[in-house]
Amino acid sequence: MAKPHDTSSSIPLVSFSKVACGYQKKVVFQDLSFQLYPRQFAGLVGPSGAGKSTLLKAILGVTPPLAGTISVSGQEVKGKIPSDIGYVPQIETVDWDFPVTVEQVVAMGLYRKSKRLPWITHDEREQIHRLLNQLDIGRYAQRQIKLLSGGEQQRVFLARALIGDPKLLILDEPTSGVDLKTQHAILHLLGEINRNGVTILLTTHDLNAVARHLPWVICFNKRIVSQGDPEEIFTSEILSRTYESEMSVVRKGDVILVDDSPRAGHHFKKHTHHLSEGSSKTHTHTLPEDLGQSHRHEE
Amino acid sequence: MNIITAPLQYEFFTHGLLAGILVGGMCALIGVYIVLRRMSYIGHGLSHAVFGGAVVSYVMKWNFYLGAGLWGFLSVLLINAIARRKKVGADAAIGVITTASFAVGVAIISRYRRFTKSFDAALFGNILGVTTNDLWIIGIVSVVTALLIFIFYRQFLFTTFDADVARIYGVPVAWTEALFSFILASIVIVSMQVMGVTMIAAAIVVPAITARLLTDNFNKMIFLSVIIGILCGTIGMYLSFYFDLASGATIVLTAATLFAISYLIYLVRSRSVHLKAEEMPAPVESLPTHSHHHDHDGFKHVHEHRHPQAEDRQEKSAQHRHHTDTPS
Numbered sequence: 001m002a003k004p005h006d007t008s009s010s011i012p013l014v015s016f017s018k019v020a021c022g023y024q025k026k027v028v029f030q031d032l033s034f035q036l037y038p039r040q041f042a043g044l045v046g047p048s049g050a051g052k053s054t055l056l057k058a059i060l061g062v063t064p065p066l067a068g069t070i071s072v073s074g075q076e077v078k079g080k081i082p083s084d085i086g087y088v089p090q091i092e093t094v095d096w097d098f099p100v101t102v103e104q105v106v107a108m109g110l111y112r113k114s115k116r117l118p119w120i121t122h123d124e125r126e127q128i129h130r131l132l133n134q135l136d137i138g139r140y141a142q143r144q145i146k147l148l149s150g151g152e153q154q155r156v157f158l159a160r161a162l163i164g165d166p167k168l169l170i171l172d173e174p175t176s177g178v179d180l181k182t183q184h185a186i187l188h189l190l191g192e193i194n195r196n197g198v199t200i201l202l203t204t205h206d207l208n209a210v211a212r213h214l215p216w217v218i219c220f221n222k223r224i225v226s227q228g229d230p231e232e233i234f235t236s237e238i239l240s241r242t243y244e245s246e247m248s249v250v251r252k253g254d255v256i257l258v259d260d261s262p263r264a265g266h267h268f269k270k271h272t273h274h275l276s277e278g279s280s281k282t283h284t285h286t287l288p289e290d291l292g293q294s295h296r297h298e299e
Numbered sequence: 300m301n302i303i304t305a306p307l308q309y310e311f312f313t314h315g316l317l318a319g320i321l322v323g324g325m326c327a328l329i330g331v332y333i334v335l336r337r338m339s340y341i342g343h344g345l346s347h348a349v350f351g352g353a354v355v356s357y358v359m360k361w362n363f364y365l366g367a368g369l370w371g372f373l374s375v376l377l378i379n380a381i382a383r384r385k386k387v388g389a390d391a392a393i394g395v396i397t398t399a400s401f402a403v404g405v406a407i408i409s410r411y412r413r414f415t416k417s418f419d420a421a422l423f424g425n426i427l428g429v430t431t432n433d434l435w436i437i438g439i440v441s442v443v444t445a446l447l448i449f450i451f452y453r454q455f456l457f458t459t460f461d462a463d464v465a466r467i468y469g470v471p472v473a474w475t476e477a478l479f480s481f482i483l484a485s486i487v488i489v490s491m492q493v494m495g496v497t498m499i500a501a502a503i504v505v506p507a508i509t510a511r512l513l514t515d516n517f518n519k520m521i522f523l524s525v526i527i528g529i530l531c532g533t534i535g536m537y538l539s540f541y542f543d544l545a546s547g548a549t550i551v552l553t554a555a556t557l558f559a560i561s562y563l564i565y566l567v568r569s570r571s572v573h574l575k576a577e578e579m580p581a582p583v584e585s586l587p588t589h590s591h592h593h594d595h596d597g598f599k600h601v602h603e604h605r606h607p608q609a610e611d612r613q614e615k616s617a618q619h620r621h622h623t624d625t626p627s
Contacts, residue, residue, distance in 0.1 A: 060467050061467075062463070062466065062467065081466065081467055081469060083469065085467070087464065087467045087468070089461070089463075089464050093461075094461070095335075095460065095461070098335060098459075098460055098517075099335075099511065099514065099515045099516055099517045099520050100456075100460060100517050101516065101517075104456070104517065105460075107453075108453075108456070108457045108460070108465070108468060109468060111453060111457060111465075111468050111469055111470055112468065112469040114453065116453060116454075117453075118449050118450065118452035118453065119452075144515040144516070146515075164468075
């Protein structure tokens with residue numbers, strides 16, 4: 001797993017300075033200052049309503065700040081959409097019945113760079129197919145998007161974001177709505193993209209996936225509660241403060257397991273079980289009572 | 300053959316036929332975007348709103364196209380502005396603006412009863428009312444619509460697919476929406492004489508929905524929708540001539556018949572694909588698997604293992620299963 005980058009010598013790619021954001025009269029967060037540095041791979045975690053999506057929208061220039069300044073690549077974002085950002089929306093928001101092919105969706109990502117011709121040019125088609133092949137979905141170029149599996153669909157929208165050669169990739173809940181295997185594959189792929197020099201910021205609710213795959217995590221709930229390597233900041237205390245509810249964290253060597261079903265005032269009890277079938281090892285940790293024996297460890 | 304050529308000797312019919320073809324094609328073209336935006340009701344609402352503008356133009360002795368056009372365009376802008384307020388929503392915004400506008404027309408007509416008859420054509424469509432001047436205007440709007448849709452193809456496609464994300468990727472969404480509103484308002488206004496206020500919505504929606512049932516490809520959907528629209532305009536005009544019926548009604552009834560046929564084809568195809576899918580090998584979830592144990596940093600795990608060939612079969616089976624929902 002890649003380690004967090006040394007950020008002390010870099011110029012921030014994204015910079016928030018005393019930013020307040022909100023909608024109409026409702027302020028979601030205020031006085032927020034933070035930086036995202038080139039080549040960082042960061043996850044934004046926090047409960048629903050914490051302001052994660054608002055923060056992403058502020059970086060994207062869609063939600064102008066009520067106060068403070070936001071800069072992307074050194075340019076202040078003032079209601080103008082920064083051009084070097086690739087964005088992947090939640091796949092649940094996509095209209096899968098829309099009659100578009102994979103190629104047409106990816107071509108949308110070329111809008112800024114295209115000559116705005118109504119058809120996809122030869123050069124654009126080559127570029128699209130090269131990227132689709134890299135993402136292992138080249139054979140689906142002419143397929144309607146609904147005909148793909150969850151992981152392939154996620155790759156299509158990743159391709160649309162990457163085709164414009166962005167410096168920063170923003171993903172809203174890329175691991176939601178897909179199975180565990182696909183979740184693992186997506187985060188692994190994002191790790192590779194990050195190693196190729198693309199800065200990544202994503203939101204997710206899957207704390208265990210974050211702990212396993214991401215080198216940097218920002219615990220956010222209307223303010224930054226903590227940020228850093230998940231190995232260091234994924235503690236019961238920090239997560240409980242972030243989620244405003246009791247959270248338990250189990251550690252075994254390098255492996256962190258978070259009970260990510262917080263409930264205020266929940267009764268916790270000691271729980272002992274075998275780590276896996278055929279294993280002689282057991283360990284004890286606290287779990288909410290109703291999870292009981294149904295709780296499973298993941299690799 | 301005589302059935303087809305005989306009516307062409309009448310100038311009013313050739314005018315009406317040309318108008319029907321152009322209006323049918325135009326409505327069907329814009330209908331693709333309307334249907335995919337799930338705003339099918341806007342055609343219905345806008346035509347009613349324009350009716351108010353048409354009556355006001357008549358009373359004030361303004362040019363019909365100018366008065367009704369401006370009225371219609373402002374109505375769409377107002378609908379879009381109100382629809383953005385999540386508390387109201389697009390359907391309610393259309394309902395309020397367009398019925399209020401229609402009510403203005405009805406109120407004026409009921410005040411000046413002598414106008415009533417001349418607005419029958421506006422309500423139900425009448426090929427006899429298509430003048431050379433109308434034809435020129437319909438022709439110009441058709442060409443401009445086709446050109447604008449062609450030139451701004453990428454903007455319209457991206458904005459229709461996902462306006463919020465399109466904005467992030469640099470598409471001038473507000474400008475594109477305004478242009479779309481302008482095109483839609485123009486089409487509704489020039490279609491009023493042929494289709495009638497009450498029938499325009501169907502001419503917009505039905506060919507596009509019919510095309511959607513036949514294809515999963517956006518470009519093919521546009522092509523099919525326009526062909527269906529032109530076909531409906533042509534057949535509808537002949538039916539109107541021979542059976543002395545309102546042209547708007549005959550065009551819409553033709554479209555509805557084509558929709559019914561497409562729906563039957565869709566059902567038959569879905570059923571045959573479904574049967575084929577049942578003949579495919581069982582999905583991988585139900586195939587036998589074997590488990591194996593391995594060790595990671597002291598963590599022992601059990602993994603279920605499947606063969607790649609099984610996954611290939613799963614993919615094919617999934618595609619077939621999908622085809623039962625969506626035709627290709």
